[in-house]
Amino acid sequence: MIRSRRLCMLALPLLLLSAPAHAWLTRVDGPVNGGFENGEQGGPPTGWVIPTTGTTVELVREGAEQGERFARLRFDGSGQIGNLMQSFDATPFRAKKVALRASVRIKEGADNGGHVWMRVDRRDDKRGFFDNMGGRPIKSRSWTQIEIKGDVADDALTINVGAFLTSAGVLDIDDLRLEIVSDAAVVTREAARPLEGRAEENLRALARLVGYVRHFHPSDAAAAADWDAFTISAVRRVESAQSAQELADRLNELFTPIAPTVQVFPTGTTEPTIHPAVRTAPGTKSQFIREYRHVGCGQKTAGQSIYSSRRVRHELPPDEAVPVEHDPAQGLWRAEIGGGLTCIVPLRLWADERGTLPVSEHKPGESAPGGGFTADDRATRLAAVILGWNVMQHFYPYFDVVRCDWHATLGESLRSAANAADECAFYDVLQRMTADLHDGHVWVSHTCGGNNALPPITTRWVEGRLVVTQVASAEGAPVADGAENLVRPGDAIVSIDGVDTKAAMERTESLISGAPQWRRWRAQSEVLRGRFDTPLTLELENLEGQVRTVTLSRSGGGMASATLPEIRPEPIAELREGILYIDVERATDKEFAALGERLNTAKGIIVDVRGYPRSNVFATLLQRLAPSVLRSPQWHVPTPARPDRIGLTFQQSGWPVQPLAPRLTARVAFLTDGRAISAAETFMAIVAHYKLGEIIGAPTAGTNGNVNSTMLPGGFAFSWTGMKVLDHNGGVHHGVGVLPTIPMTPTRRGVAEGRDELLEKAIDVVSK
Structure with missing residues (x-):
């Protein structure tokens, strides 16, 4: 990866x-x-x-x-x-x-x-x-x-x-x-109101058609359309339709300018005749066929990416027969889209030197409603749900694993978006929607996500409770007396601002996507976040069972958004004679190279993978441990040729890890837990498959594969895993992670005493 x-x-x-x-x-x-x-x-x-x-x-x-x-x-x-x-x-x-x-x-x-x-x-x-x-x-x-x-x-x-x-x-x-x-553009801000009558089924039908045309219908006008503007305008137009026929008429009116060969009609009525531009070749000297070729979901806003979505063309001389696999008349997508409607969407189109046929007079931007987009506007929120839902519906590679009812998620998200009071309420709607994907790479981004200050403590779920693991010193604590005078490591948090801690954690986890271990890891700090300079009242219980209430401040200036760094040895350290410690999250390539002969002669090596590797140290270590060429896990990029992941195929790849001399012969132990995600799991999967050392701790996050990202109207974006990753034997990794060979988690007593119990175990393992 x-x-x-x-x-x-x-x-x-x-x-x-x-x-x-x-x-x-x-x-x-x-x-x-x-x-x-x-x-x-x-x-x-x-x-x-x-x-x-x-x-x-x-x-x-x-x-x-x-x-x-x-x-x-x-x-x-x-x-x-x-x-x-x-x-x-x-x-x-x-x-x-x-x-x-x-x-x-x-x-x-x-x-x-x-x-x-x-x-x-x-x-x-x-x-x-x-x-x-x-x-x-x-x-x-x-x-x-x-x-x-x-x-x-x-x-x-x-x-x-x-x-x-x-x-x-x-x-x-x-x-x-x-x-x-x-x-500035005039911004429309329609107030929140519930979906009534046929509104939800009308919007569901619109959602299905938007996805089919945007991602699979290869007309020039559809490819050039401003889909944010189009979908917002379409929401306003179709929601109030009172019958299937009225809805079909409005959808045809909306889509004909950008997709003139697409047809929508009431289910059970006579199917309309296929558009002649689809049935018949243009017969011109220069003629070809257009269709989409997806390798993952390519998006204009994705920057550098391994994913691509492009329209390809197949040249076809006028005197040659049309191959069945390229024939537009054989590439029709028929589907019931809800609201009592059926659609026919050509997945291939004839084209000549003027473009796809029939040539549309539609100009990009014509469908845009006047003004910019804000999620304070109801139609913008509904459109954002429709557009985001469709990307997952057609390209998310893990529905066979997570098995969520994504169509039910669409309905719930539409209802919630319609009723959301403002853009910040909608931020939570998108978080709940994407949480159904159980994807640790999901991260909803918006300026409303500004609850980014923490109190001067770090917490962790230990022995079934949220426990304080670290407290800032007086110099670093944004409270008058210093947090260490109020809170102690080992204190269990009974309530947070008057809310039972377990209930607060459940609510926080409901907004986080991922496997249970990743949701829990994120929630144990997210549950304390809030605006800068706001108070946080905690009810604490010490090891003796005594309960007290303290108030801390979420403050601290600049970048006090990250949890306090754990107390660990230096990024590279000799813990005992011949026992090396290497933290792959903090160690630099230069520091690793400086080990020189100390690495070659080490008796034991402890590799700390409780985090994300930010250098080449981990990769180089694997090369030094490799007895022969090692292989990565399996990468499977989806290559959908038809909507709704029907007949979904994948493009498989992987990469080798070449041995690097001299090979290390020391005993090795790896420390890891639920915060090790993505690239960390790539390396840990190699460790596990080739048995390169003991793995001490807890399962990794269970999320791997190159990240994709999707922009939505109203200033929202969310990331997600764009490929399927399987383990070396083809088994499921998503939601499972890399499992420890020595399962172990901290104890509350160990936290109170300032001990790193996993590190202590690792020292014992590599010293034998």
């Missing part, structure tokens, strides 16, 4: 929201010092702040794109991102469409780790426009100009702009400016 940086697309919008803008607000008409001419040479630019760890910025004189100097952002990879930003008053830009422009280049590091971003903050802690170039990272090694366009709400308070790196590297930035382009 190609290691995916899920944070880039989905978690980062949350991280960038984690710091309150008022701390850095500058009352000016736009960004300060966007040309980076002011500031001490070699130091940070005037007017900008660095809210992240492991990040430095210096002003460089030689080679500026504009003016005399530019900013060089350097990130060492030790944090989650390296961010440079500033905030300023939004008043001059209210109700305007603006463009943020900058000259940028990647100087060092990965070609997809650099981003520029803009976020608008509105009144009452609401979020407005947001874009962090999640699907279009900066790749150029020479100066290039980027642009972010968006509307500033009429109640906007603050505009935040900046640049960040998601992996170790260097990003150069110059000539950053914010300009007014025009008045």
